[in-house]
Amino acid sequence: MIDWSGYVGLMLQGALVxxxxxxxxxxxxxxxxxxxxLGRLSRFFAVRALATAYxxxxxxxxxxxxxxxxxxxxxxxxxxxxxxxxxxxxxxLNVGAYGAEVVRGAVQSIGKEQYxxxxxxxxxxxxxxxxxxxxxxxxxxxxxxxxxxIELLKATSIVSLISxxxxxxxxxxxxxxxxxxxxxxxxxxxxxxxxxxxxxWGVRSLExxxxxxxxxxxx
Amino acid sequence: MAExxxxxxxxxxxxxxxxVLDGLSMQVMPGEKLALIxxxxxxxxxxxxxxxxxxxxxxxxxxxxxEQLYHMERGGKLVPADERHLARMRQKIGMxxxxxxxxxxxxxxxxxxxAPMLTKGVPKAQAQKRAMELLDMVGMADKAxxxxxxxxxxxKQRVAIARxxxxxxRIMLFDEVTSALDPELVEEVLNVMRRLADETDMTMLLxxxxxxxxxxxxxxxxxxxxxxxxxxxxxxEIFRNPKQERTQSFLKKIIAAGHRV
Numbered sequence: 320m321i322d323w324s325g326y327v328g329l330m331l332q333g334a335l336v337x338x339x340x341x342x343x344x345x346x347x348x349x350x351x352x353x354x355x356x357l358g359r360l361s362r363f364f365a366v367r368a369l370a371t372a373y374x375x376x377x378x379x380x381x382x383x384x385x386x387x388x389x390x391x392x393x394x395x396x397x398x399x400x401x402x403x404x405x406x407x408x409x410x411x412l413n414v415g416a417y418g419a420e421v422v423r424g425a426v427q428s429i430g431k432e433q434y435x436x437x438x439x440x441x442x443x444x445x446x447x448x449x450x451x452x453x454x455x456x457x458x459x460x461x462x463x464x465x466x467x468x469i470e471l472l473k474a475t476s477i478v479s480l481i482s483x484x485x486x487x488x489x490x491x492x493x494x495x496x497x498x499x500x501x502x503x504x505x506x507x508x509x510x511x512x513x514x515x516x517x518x519x520w521g522v523r524s525l526e527x528x529x530x531x532x533x534x535x536x537x538x
Numbered sequence: 539m540a541e542x543x544x545x546x547x548x549x550x551x552x553x554x555x556x557x558v559l560d561g562l563s564m565q566v567m568p569g570e571k572l573a574l575i576x577x578x579x580x581x582x583x584x585x586x587x588x589x590x591x592x593x594x595x596x597x598x599x600x601x602x603x604x605e606q607l608y609h610m611e612r613g614g615k616l617v618p619a620d621e622r623h624l625a626r627m628r629q630k631i632g633m634x635x636x637x638x639x640x641x642x643x644x645x646x647x648x649x650x651x652x653a654p655m656l657t658k659g660v661p662k663a664q665a666q667k668r669a670m671e672l673l674d675m676v677g678m679a680d681k682a683x684x685x686x687x688x689x690x691x692x693x694k695q696r697v698a699i700a701r702x703x704x705x706x707x708r709i710m711l712f713d714e715v716t717s718a719l720d721p722e723l724v725e726e727v728l729n730v731m732r733r734l735a736d737e738t739d740m741t742m743l744l745x746x747x748x749x750x751x752x753x754x755x756x757x758x759x760x761x762x763x764x765x766x767x768x769x770x771x772x773x774x775e776i777f778r779n780p781k782q783e784r785t786q787s788f789l790k791k792i793i794a795a796g797h798r799v
Binding site for chain 2 (some may be wrong): 344366432433435436438440441442443444446450451454455458532
């Protein structure tokens, strides 16, 4: 009979690393999504080109390769990253590229009449964006951002490949030490699922809160 | 004789191959209430949109209060206006839209206070005090905390009028402001505009299909067709005794469609 009690702490440590990666990766992804998404709508060609290049490149290459690059290749360029830093960088940049298209699409879907009201009220471009367009567009971005955050959570498991002790990594440790496959892998299956549910629930309640009053039904 | 507050000098505007305005000139005197009528596609709305800088002109000049709208002087020469010049000129002009264009994520009060606070740096308390006065004037003070989605079309349009007034423009543009309203809600909006006309010396340009209102409201009526002013005059002349055949047939059609004159 295996004594599991010693391994519970290990799995919890792994879960903490996974959560940490998800939060930090999501923060970077959100930042990149807005920078690149708004960059794609810029008046200036150079900004648009830069944003487009970023988006296409990070969507078009494998997140595994990006992670290996960040961890194994960057040191040759004199940039040494810890596994956590490399993980956050790769996850944030990769998911941020998808998010950028969400930001662009949502901003563009806000009706022309809202932009015209901004002009008629003499708001500057950035004032209108900040106070009128983005608050409305953000509501449209939220469901897809929720999807992206869950994708990011699941993608965190690849950091086990650069020896970062996340949930998946710890499950492999437990499996190696106990010889049991079913229990550790079932545990992390449920663990990821539970974390994904938390994200779904969080995004949905945020969506409900922000939508209050806008559609006239949920007052 | 006072100087015109708006002087439009042979402007033209095309959308693709369609020439909406072709060498149009007109003037508006300070405090004048002007009604622009005519069939759709005749260019009347385009004129309002050009004055609000929502459309650029292809040629010609516009002066507002003696200053060029789309041009500015640089070293004795007129060059196209930059964004700063346009922003300064826009302070003179306000616009109310057919579809209200309220900000759906902001309550009525915040809709009205947003622009004064952002563009003029008015402190919040002061902006709110002024907004409540304006909302009171349009009969919407009791809905200050309501969201736009909770309002009827007529209420939304009254809020939109208050929002435009909050910036104290010298010229107000009304673009078919009752066209999207249910018939029973039209009157409440027209009443607000009547009060505005009676109580202020604001210059008002009105594009409308409400011929009865144009008749009572306007000092002068311009009948547009195909980007040109076909006929203009005092409302009683235009509506009772139009000289141009084109004006007569338009008014006949409008009356047949059930609009009262």
